[in-house]
Amino acid sequence: MRFTRRGLMAAGAALAAVPAHAQDWAPTRPIRFVVPFPAGGATDVVARVLGDRMSERLGQPVVVENRTGSGGNIGVENVVRSAPDGSAILMGTTGTLTINQHLYASMGFDPAKDLVPVSMAFATDHVLIVNPAVQARTAQEFLALLRAQPGRISYGSAGSGSSTHMVAELFRLAANVEVTHVPYRGSAPALNDTVAGNVQFMLDQLPSAIGQIQGGRVRALATAGPRRSGLLPEVPTMAEIGLPNAEATSWGAVMAPAGTPAPIVARLNAVIREALADPAIQQRLTAAGADALSSTPEELRTKMTQEIATWGRVVREARITVN
Template sequence: MQRRNMLRLLAAATGAAAAGLSLSAAAQGTYPTKPISLVVPFPAGGTTDIVARIVADKLGQQLGQTVVVDNRGGAGGSIGTGYLAKAAPDGYTLGIATASTHGINPAVYPRLSYDATKDFTTITNLASVPNVMSINPAVKANDMKAFIALAKAQPNKMAYGSAGNGSVSHMMGELFKMSSKTELLHVPYKGVGPALNDALANQVQVLFDNLPSSLPFIEGGKLRALAVASPKRVPALPNVPTFAELGLPEVNDAAWFGLIAPANLPADVQAKLHDAAVKVLALPEVKAKLEKLGAVPVGNTPAQFAAQIKSEVAKNKRIAAAAKITLD
């Protein structure tokens, strides 16, 4: 009897191991077998959505299945990201992580529905987009040195506009203040559009923004760019230095848009998605579309992307604590 039970246990264990191997092999060999949902935690039409759609079509071609963009905006991206965190880790629900969802939100929302460093499987950072600091031409400063001197001479007399409390532009503005030891008045708006309009009208004197939305006005002379947050100078603005060049390296982080999945995604599925995404980013037509947006393809490893997210959370927690930024 005892021998029979032992044989049954051995058979069950062998079967379970075989099933596990079968699942892994199936994931590697046949995944995906149905369409994939790509959760974009912001409304259609924004930079996150545009980057996602540039990548989604070609990613579907690489994988042999349609990748459908699913916009789930709200609460600074936390609604869609929270939804992704609770999805099945089977490779059929992916998402886009940004500096907002995986850097700022964990720092400013005390009751966030997800953990940015534990609830997701990183695949790769798809692209980075330079940020830019610009001023209304009425401000009597032609470069950063002159602007900082002017701001120090007139504490809180100049205002900067942001896309809202806890936005990328808000955190960038506060980090600039800390790094440059200046005092600027923060004016939050409901989105970058209204902030941009008031910067053009000199209702606020300074604007921190993603480069794509400000670039046409900089090129048209309606805004004066003082610095870009980018690893190197932007081809469209060759005469505008990076923050690092100006001795403000802390402010030099670009915005970014990465591919993620729920935690515990099988390693072979993760590897297949990473391989497909890197191939997509190498396509000339994808590079051209991203560059037109002002974005730079990245395609780093899952481990590198995970380390980047961890660093981003830590940085923003420091900013939020220093500036006393918290959101409900």
Template sequence: MNPKTLVVLLIAPLLTVMTATKAAAQAYPRQPIRIVVPYAAGGMTDVVARVIGLRLGERLGQPVVVENRPGAATIVGAEQVAGASADGYTLLAATNTTLTINPWLYPKLPYDPARSFAPIALVATAPSVIVVNPAVPARTMDELVQLSRAKPGSLSYASYGNGSTAHLAGEMLKARAGIDMLHVPYKGSAPAKAAVMANEVSMTFEPAFTGLPQIAAGKLRALAVMNAKRSAVMPDVPTTAELGFGGIEMSAWVGLVAPAATPPAVVERLASEIERIVAEPAVQQTLLRSGAEPVGYYREAFGAYIREETARYGKVITAAHIRAD
């Protein structure tokens, strides 16, 4: 067989696939897009999904519908998207719980966080804020640490359940500061925060998104933001890094992912559109007003971030022997 003929025969299938993929991307989208939110309506993930979804629909010329599928620490919604058609019409508003914490808590997930999804964009984060009841005699991180060391076990912290970001944040602080605190798990963020405001529990680790109103009203006292840099939504609150407690960063974050086999050209189209949306001043202001900070990680950069976060949380969960409820 002529060598040239052999080359043509070998590359023809590849060219066919490339042509079909490009055509699919050019035709996309032809129908409404669904964003599955694995939480109830009203939370940070839901708000971010709706802000981005509205503009994405306007830019793509197709409706973007947000569907809330809460349950089982985001597993219900994640499983649904992992098993959906990989055509770009079903996306998941994923969080660090979904992709980086659950793998360490649930050894038999019905989806593979590392292989079931194609990263599109990390949209927003909300750093955790160390907050105490105003009756706690500590106005700074140093005073909080000194209080805990003077009376080991006298301080308690509320979380949203075993393995939640608040639980991990508490374990990070305990290890970094060398202090002892009692962990009190609640069934959700709202009851945990309410327990701190009622002074049933000394403190918690509240995302800026949900803690801003109570901090502004004086119902909670903010001591530090668990981040390397100050939060854009509460710039007057120092960071743990500034105060000598570096390495204990904790943020709630929201990103969009698609089923793993979604055509790369479709993922690229979605990522490019979302990148433009997140850069819009009006969108940034809307997110900031709600306590969420816009982020610019897309495709491979988002994938790398997920891997880094997975390894980081794994160390905390393993060292603290944390198990799911």
């Protein structure tokens, strides 16, 4: 499965790839674009950038609504319960679409069944960072250190069930090491304590950690994306250090209520793919720490299926529960 990374797709090619009937549907009223997290984060910024372009192309306002709570489940359920007529769409994320169903016993909905994929929207890489006092200059040295001191080295996360927790547990399972999890209330305090040395490492999202890496306050040993990051070209990937099963990214995708007619999904997909092919929009997303990433609905469904299985295994094997 291949997704379209920023800079690799022209707008004309994006439109040529969708059916002709994608141009037939036009909304007759404003579209609600639900973001299940607070304003200001990367998920929210991407939705607002996309919403502006969608408004221009569809001839109706696309209004971002931040509906927060329950790990994003409240916002997702709002869209699930909305009419399947193109008047409500969701900016889903790795957590809300593929992880939460393994953590919350009674969500009342199933993202894989109650939502229909439209398109991928963005991705952000995670990066393995250590406090400079850690006696490891390379990822291989760090793995040797973890194996020599089982359970004595700790990592911070944004909280139980967060992406920084899940990706770190995926790394732990892939490396077959024992480490101690220290959950915080958000990524910022976890990163601060990694800098301070109160925890020894973290698998933070790259946009959050890059300033501390460049400032020399933490050391980057590996990235978890499918290829080396342009921001850290000298840092190897998990696959390059011998842990291909630790590959993971955080991502966002546009979804609609199940039952939304195919012409509406096709039209929304065409507009989103055109927008994400625009270098100006790519630059705006980069400034927010996100990598523009589009797909067909079928590619997105395949990715969701794969990651639901992956994160379900991580939750079970690591015995993860929410706070």
